[in-house]
Amino acid sequence: xxxxxxxxxxxxxxxxxxxVEDLVALLCDDLPYRPAAEAPAKLTVSELKRAADRESLLxxxxxxxxxxxGLSFESWIGKKEKFEGRQAEEMALTLRSAETDNTGxxxxxxxxxxxxxxxxxxxxxxxxxxxxxxxxELDRQLDQMIEKLQLAAGARTTIKAEEQNxxxxxxxxxxxxxxxxxxxxxxxxxxxxxxxxxxxxxxxxYPEDELTLVQGMIDLWFTETxxxxxxxxxxxxxxxxxxxxxxxxxxxxYALQLSxxxxxxxxxxxxxxxxxxxxxLKAGRSLDLEN
Numbered sequence: 001x002x003x004x005x006x007x008x009x010x011x012x013x014x015x016x017x018x019x020v021e022d023l024v025a026l027l028c029d030d031l032p033y034r035p036a037a038e039a040p041a042k043l044t045v046s047e048l049k050r051a052a053d054r055e056s057l058l059x060x061x062x063x064x065x066x067x068x069x070g071l072s073f074e075s076w077i078g079k080k081e082k083f084e085g086r087q088a089e090e091m092a093l094t095l096r097s098a099e100t101d102n103t104g105x106x107x108x109x110x111x112x113x114x115x116x117x118x119x120x121x122x123x124x125x126x127x128x129x130x131x132x133x134x135x136x137e138l139d140r141q142l143d144q145m146i147e148k149l150q151l152a153a154g155a156r157t158t159i160k161a162e163e164q165n166x167x168x169x170x171x172x173x174x175x176x177x178x179x180x181x182x183x184x185x186x187x188x189x190x191x192x193x194x195x196x197x198x199x200x201x202x203x204x205x206y207p208e209d210e211l212t213l214v215q216g217m218i219d220l221w222f223t224e225t226x227x228x229x230x231x232x233x234x235x236x237x238x239x240x241x242x243x244x245x246x247x248x249x250x251x252x253x254y255a256l257q258l259s260x261x262x263x264x265x266x267x268x269x270x271x272x273x274x275x276x277x278x279x280x281l282k283a284g285r286s287l288d289l290e291n
Contacts, residue, residue: 039199045216113155168284
């Protein structure tokens with residue numbers, strides 16, 4: 001292997017111009033396999049979603065779906081665009097402070113609180129109570145979760161504000177299906193995954209033989225008697241009044257995210273995901289992304 005040794009004299013004014021130009025050209029030569037070098041090693045599903053949505057700035061209302069982040073996708077795309085001579089489109093996102101409500105909580109905080117509460121919610125105990133006692137049961141479970149450190153004390157305000165929406169979910173056909181599967185031990189909550197995908201899926205500029213690790217956290221999935229999977233993702237986004245507009249907005253925001261979740265489940269289990277559902281907490285209904 002050739003080794004190039006440079007001395008200060010190589011750049012002295014007395015050095016032949018051609019030699020200096022050759023050395024500068026060598027030092028400034030483009031990296032070999034640049035597309036492979038630029039392909040991100042690891043991304044979260046939420047980062048992929050933010051990249052897809054960056055022009056509409058949907059990230060400010062996004063819930064904290066992924067707790068661990070590898071290489072920042074915003075940093076990666078920013079560096080890529082800077083190299084290509086363009087202003088990084090993610091600048092407005094990376095410099096923006098998270099908006100808080102009058103309790104000092106961000107949308108991500110509230111989303112995390114709701115996800116944690118729904119993760120530990122005892123649906124069976126709640127549904128078995130008479131309708132007039134269910135709010136009391138929600139409060140009892142909330143106190144218990146905080147006492148067991150399953151939920152932060154600051155979550156109380158968020159959960160109290162969403163009690164009616166949580167009750168609407170508990171009374172739904174979807175919750176009935178979840179409970180039926182749970183009695184058979186076929187429900188899985190807050191399940192993390194890491195999945196390798198071809199980097200070329202992220203950009204046609206990347207080689208097909210390079211892999212990127214995609215990470216995510218699946219809210220809920222369960223299998224039914226047909227041995228097929230129902231995937232559920234809880235969302236507390238503010239919604240427009242019109243249901244058609246609601247569906248259009250949520251499909252645009254989350255279809256990519258749930259497609260990766262479904263793909264991870266199918267790869268890990270070999271089972272078919274037959275339904276990809278978003279439970280709209282603010283609307284008290286589910287949206288089936290397959291229909």
